[in-house]
Amino acid sequence: MQSEQTLQTVIVDDVALFPLFVPEGLQQRLLREFEGLSFKDPEAPQCKLVRQDFDKVQLNEIPHDMPALDELDELVQNFVQLGTGVEPNLSKWFPNEIVIQRYTSAGHITGHKDSKKHRLLVAIVNLAGSCHFDILTCRDGQPVIRLTPKAGDLILMKASGLLSDQVDDRPFHQVSGNLDESVRYRISVGFRCSSLT
Numbered sequence: 001m002q003s004e005q006t007l008q009t010v011i012v013d014d015v016a017l018f019p020l021f022v023p024e025g026l027q028q029r030l031l032r033e034f035e036g037l038s039f040k041d042p043e044a045p046q047c048k049l050v051r052q053d054f055d056k057v058q059l060n061e062i063p064h065d066m067p068a069l070d071e072l073d074e075l076v077q078n079f080v081q082l083g084t085g086v087e088p089n090l091s092k093w094f095p096n097e098i099v100i101q102r103y104t105s106a107g108h109i110t111g112h113k114d115s116k117k118h119r120l121l122v123a124i125v126n127l128a129g130s131c132h133f134d135i136l137t138c139r140d141g142q143p144v145i146r147l148t149p150k151a152g153d154l155i156l157m158k159a160s161g162l163l164s165d166q167v168d169d170r171p172f173h174q175v176s177g178n179l180d181e182s183v184r185y186r187i188s189v190g191f192r193c194s195s196l197t
């Protein structure tokens with residue numbers, strides 16, 4: 001039910017926040033698991049108009065030594081699958097791209113759309129820290145919706161083909177750096193699906 005309501009909000013508003021999605025214990029295990037990763041500067045954005053400052057780790061499958069990430073992946077999948085009553089195609093959504101992003105207080109990504117290859121939904125777990133996650137009227141437009149996720153919150157955002165393959169309704173969005181002074185980094189974990197099963 002909570003999943004269906006969240007998905008209805010995504011359909012109407014392009015984005016929805018589901019608070020306290022990740023149990024506290026799992027948050028801690030994920031953070032410990034991520035300590036061993038080597039975060040790298042991302043490749044330059046395809047669109048020259050986008051500026052970004054964060055580092056990241058991209059995974060196309062979950063390594064055996066990351067059981068907490070596997071658990072999170074399962075939680076995200078289950079939550080999305082519960083939304084098939086709202087959009088039947090979601091039964092085909094299984095993430096095959098996981099990106100862990102790390103932002104300092106000066107970090108950011110300016111207005112952009114996510115790649116068209118990522119289908120139906122993008123799920124972003126705000127694992128640590130906080131940020132402003134804004135949906136924009138256009139690339140350098142004003143925020144129409146501002147989310148301020150806290151540790152453990154889930155953001156779902158509309159991706160290509162959720163409502164129609166004819167209309168491109170991927171929203172422009174921007175993300176600020178870490179707003180939570182009690183931690184060094186904001187850490188997000190993005191789940192995307194580039195091939196519906």
Ligand SMILES: O=C(O)CCC(=O)C(=O)O
Binds near residue numbers: 101109114173188
């Ligand atoms: O870290 C996030 O919350 C998502 C950033 C983003 O929009 C992206 O990398 O495409």
Ligand SMILES: [Fe+2]
Binds near residue numbers: 112113114173
């Ligand atoms: Fe994005």
